[in-house]
Amino acid sequence: MKFTTDHEWVSLDGDIATVGISAHAAEALGDVVFVETPQVGKTFAKGDSFAVVESVKAASDVYAPVSGEVVEANEALADAPETVNASPEGEGWFAKIKISDASQLDGLMDKAAYDAFLATL
Amino acid sequence: MSTMNTVGRPTTPNTLPDNDYKHPTLTGGRGLLQDEALIFEGEGWGKTGVDLPTPKTDGSDLGDLVRRDPIGLPGLSEPEAMRHYVRLSQKNHAIDLAIYPLGSCTMKHNPRLNEKMARLAGFSDIHPLQPQSTVQGALELMDTLSHWLTTLTGMPAVALSPKAGAHGELCGLMAIRAAHEAKGEHEQRRKVLVPTSAHGTNPATAAFVGYSVVEVAQTDDGRVDVADLASKLGPDVAAIMVTNPNTCGLFERDIMEISRLTHEAGAYFYCDGANFNAIVGRVRPGDLGVDAMHINLHKTFSTPHGGGGPGAGPVVLSEALAPFAPAPWVVNTGDGYKLVEREEDEAEQAFGRLCAFQGQMGMYVRALSYMMSHGSDGLRQVAEDAVLNANYIKARLEDLMSPAFPDGPCMHEALFDDEWLKGTDITTLDFAKAMIDEGFHPMTMYFPLVVHGAMLIEPTETESKAELDRFIHAMRLLAQAAKDGDVERFKGAPFHAPMRRLDETRAARSPKLRWVKPEGSNHAA
Numbered sequence: 001m002k003f004t005t006d007h008e009w010v011s012l013d014g015d016i017a018t019v020g021i022s023a024h025a026a027e028a029l030g031d032v033v034f035v036e037t038p039q040v041g042k043t044f045a046k047g048d049s050f051a052v053v054e055s056v057k058a059a060s061d062v063y064a065p066v067s068g069e070v071v072e073a074n075e076a077l078a079d080a081p082e083t084v085n086a087s088p089e090g091e092g093w094f095a096k097i098k099i100s101d102a103s104q105l106d107g108l109m110d111k112a113a114y115d116a117f118l119a120t121l
Numbered sequence: 122m123s124t125m126n127t128v129g130r131p132t133t134p135n136t137l138p139d140n141d142y143k144h145p146t147l148t149g150g151r152g153l154l155q156d157e158a159l160i161f162e163g164e165g166w167g168k169t170g171v172d173l174p175t176p177k178t179d180g181s182d183l184g185d186l187v188r189r190d191p192i193g194l195p196g197l198s199e200p201e202a203m204r205h206y207v208r209l210s211q212k213n214h215a216i217d218l219a220i221y222p223l224g225s226c227t228m229k230h231n232p233r234l235n236e237k238m239a240r241l242a243g244f245s246d247i248h249p250l251q252p253q254s255t256v257q258g259a260l261e262l263m264d265t266l267s268h269w270l271t272t273l274t275g276m277p278a279v280a281l282s283p284k285a286g287a288h289g290e291l292c293g294l295m296a297i298r299a300a301h302e303a304k305g306e307h308e309q310r311r312k313v314l315v316p317t318s319a320h321g322t323n324p325a326t327a328a329f330v331g332y333s334v335v336e337v338a339q340t341d342d343g344r345v346d347v348a349d350l351a352s353k354l355g356p357d358v359a360a361i362m363v364t365n366p367n368t369c370g371l372f373e374r375d376i377m378e379i380s381r382l383t384h385e386a387g388a389y390f391y392c393d394g395a396n397f398n399a400i401v402g403r404v405r406p407g408d409l410g411v412d413a414m415h416i417n418l419h420k421t422f423s424t425p426h427g428g429g430g431p432g433a434g435p436v437v438l439s440e441a442l443a444p445f446a447p448a449p450w451v452v453n454t455g456d457g458y459k460l461v462e463r464e465e466d467e468a469e470q471a472f473g474r475l476c477a478f479q480g481q482m483g484m485y486v487r488a489l490s491y492m493m494s495h496g497s498d499g500l501r502q503v504a505e506d507a508v509l510n511a512n513y514i515k516a517r518l519e520d521l522m523s524p525a526f527p528d529g530p531c532m533h534e535a536l537f538d539d540e541w542l543k544g545t546d547i548t549t550l551d552f553a554k555a556m557i558d559e560g561f562h563p564m565t566m567y568f569p570l571v572v573h574g575a576m577l578i579e580p581t582e583t584e585s586k587a588e589l590d591r592f593i594h595a596m597r598l599l600a601q602a603a604k605d606g607d608v609e610r611f612k613g614a615p616f617h618a619p620m621r622r623l624d625e626t627r628a629a630r631s632p633k634l635r636w637v638k639p640e641g642s643n644h645a646a
Binding site for chain 1: 122123124125126127130131132567625626629630
């Protein structure tokens, strides 16, 4: 699992990247009350806003950590946004993105680097 | 992710202790406060509250459109209707009950003289579609109000029609966009610069008008970082949006430099006038180089708000933007007053209109009543007293609580952070809820976003020293209790309000937006 400085995570399986927000982000947001996941079939460039997450007092764009086409969105989050708090780096994933080039992940942080980054915030 | 809840506001409700009252009442009432059901859940079904004679008509012109089903409203007599709404109002707070210290909201007293003036038949019993010759008095009032607003702000023109502060922001940015379009620069100027401490409506308005929003950093002393602003200004910037005094309750002391840099870059200066109460009669925004500014009549000029309206947000405009003001506006032809409505009248450059008619007439009357009853010297004293009151609160609380910007005086609002609560396990939210138990409406909390656990207190000029002392006394007792570790008092609060701590998460996750008829009820629908 790799992380961005904007607190998204990516986990790569073949050419399918599963993406979501980090446990730190979920904790900082507070209770998530709404998630807007991207439409299947849409393509995003790395850094595009591809989803929206809202807690009681903060609404935030989620940026695509990789470029590619959305092949699956976690539609269960529409009815159960609390999953993002309960399991941010597991069942609370946002979307699966098909990527053309695995080297996109090269610039991202691994868990240890991300934890070190969080310690600087 | 773009934004997170960085101010430390808890979003999960505390596990509340059970009802702490040793003797919960048998009926749900409390003291002399009745437990009141929704009007749809009461006894109003199957009866008529008011007996009206059946009108004698020769049939209806509605044809097939005549309603055949019951209308679905309960029938209440006058005392029943009266009691229902008075009981509901007793569960809420109002400026007529006590200080309403919501920062950035300017919750001041609504003088009863305003209400009397607004009820004069010549202002209240008129219709926007009446011939203009029959509403000359109302048009003259709008013209006089325009004169006061342009004089107080030192700006040449005003668009009266926007119906709220955010609507005024929309008006101002649409005028700015129209001006750039007229110069052929709209395509290149796609950015609006907004400081991090701005009201949330500023970036929202810029985005709504189609601009991308660029944040401007803040200095450690709570003001716009001019160097950062200068580095972001350029030929791609349409406007900046700055609040002055800002949401930290501080005057932007570099405001002249900010406006000079903005104009040098070919951009316009939008000023959020929500905090005009702090400077009215003392500073003219036109002298600061402002190109557009909304004025919340429902803040600075004492028209009612707090229940969700009706607001009024006239926008004053500089020479450069005046030609693009939205219709309608009033002109004095020398032979009477005329509402300029259409292009063929003189409004060929107007960017359009913001609402169907002339705006909030009743608020115009109230605002002008406030202005004329204070006079220009009285309005200056409004600003002075509002600032004095805020500084009194700051001075009396700063030994117990932590001012966000301790150096120097504040303007019309005193801002504290939650540094002083560190280690107490009590949050700003808990503290605010405990204030309700003591009989006070909480201050604005967790805003501005640049201050952790912010508590923003705006007393306005309304409060006397005695009333301020009452408030300060309660705040000091609470602050001391927090420091002494009386955590329960805060975590479970409010204990004495009509409703206990609300579950905001559940309300947001499963909002109930309409009343649903209970299963098996015989209520007409």
